[in-house]
Amino acid sequence: MEIKIFNNEKEIGEAAGSFYVDYINANPACVLGFATGASPVPTYEYIAESYKQGKVSLKNISTFNLDEYCDLPKDHKNSYFTFMCENLFSKTDINMDNVDFLDGNADPDEESARYAEAIKAKGGIDIQLLGIGRNGHIAFNEPGEEFTDEAWKVTLTQSTIDANSIYFDDVPMPHYALTMGIGSIMRSKKIIMIATGSSKAQAVRDMIKGPVTPMCPASILQQHPDVTVYLDTAAAALL
Numbered sequence: 001m002e003i004k005i006f007n008n009e010k011e012i013g014e015a016a017g018s019f020y021v022d023y024i025n026a027n028p029a030c031v032l033g034f035a036t037g038a039s040p041v042p043t044y045e046y047i048a049e050s051y052k053q054g055k056v057s058l059k060n061i062s063t064f065n066l067d068e069y070c071d072l073p074k075d076h077k078n079s080y081f082t083f084m085c086e087n088l089f090s091k092t093d094i095n096m097d098n099v100d101f102l103d104g105n106a107d108p109d110e111e112s113a114r115y116a117e118a119i120k121a122k123g124g125i126d127i128q129l130l131g132i133g134r135n136g137h138i139a140f141n142e143p144g145e146e147f148t149d150e151a152w153k154v155t156l157t158q159s160t161i162d163a164n165s166i167y168f169d170d171v172p173m174p175h176y177a178l179t180m181g182i183g184s185i186m187r188s189k190k191i192i193m194i195a196t197g198s199s200k201a202q203a204v205r206d207m208i209k210g211p212v213t214p215m216c217p218a219s220i221l222q223q224h225p226d227v228t229v230y231l232d233t234a235a236a237a238l239l
């Protein structure tokens with residue numbers, strides 16, 4: 001793993017964002033795996049601003065997202081699809097026909113098979129962006145007994161519900177989600193992980209220095225050949 005430490009999340013956004021802009025310019029039809037949550041927002045802002053300035057075009061890229069809540073309409077203000085539209089897609093020239101998302105209201109097994117096939121048909125994911133949960137989860141793969149493979153339906157833990165329920169003000173936060181599995185994430189050719197703030201410090205330490213165990217799902221990244229971790233000093237404090 002390559003570890004990069006920055007003073008603050010703005011610097012991370014500039015560094016990771018400029019990496020993406022250069023990558024897309026060199027590989028205009030690349031396949032990108034995106035993530036939701038606060039961690040990637042400055043990176044998305046950088047990419048959107050670069051588009052606005054004419055420095056990059058997203059019109060030929062294809063995208064997949066990590067996860068989506070169950071039992072929430074796709075266009076609900078708290079869906080991850082809406083999050084991506086608001087934070088990136090609507091601010092660029094991305095072709096929405098090339099945007100794929102897990103459907104949290106579909107049959108989980110059929111949706112998992114569809115997503116796996118769709119990723120394969122695009123030749124796999126070139127770069128998967130990740131955040132990390134306070135309990136070491138990646139996407140919505142919570143700590144558990146074993147590492148998962150393809151997309152599956154997960155029951156969210158109390159830690160995740162506590163962290164994410166602040167965003168839900170009109171409906172209760174869903175307790176289930178569809179998430180890409182650990183296997184789907186690990187098959188990405190390159191992985192970029194962003195973690196900021198002291199609430200992530202222990203999970204970051206367990207991911208990098210702890211044993212590889214499904215009790216810290218992010219620890220599996222130690223076994224991926226091409227991972228770059230972008231941290232602020234608070235998230236890196238226990239390394």
Ligand code: GLP
Pocket residue numbers: 035036037038039040066067130131132133134138139140160164
């Ligand atoms: C959610 C998402 C994850 C994300 C994590 C951390 O649970 N499913 O993909 O990495 O939260 O989010 P944040 O970046 O807001 O701390």
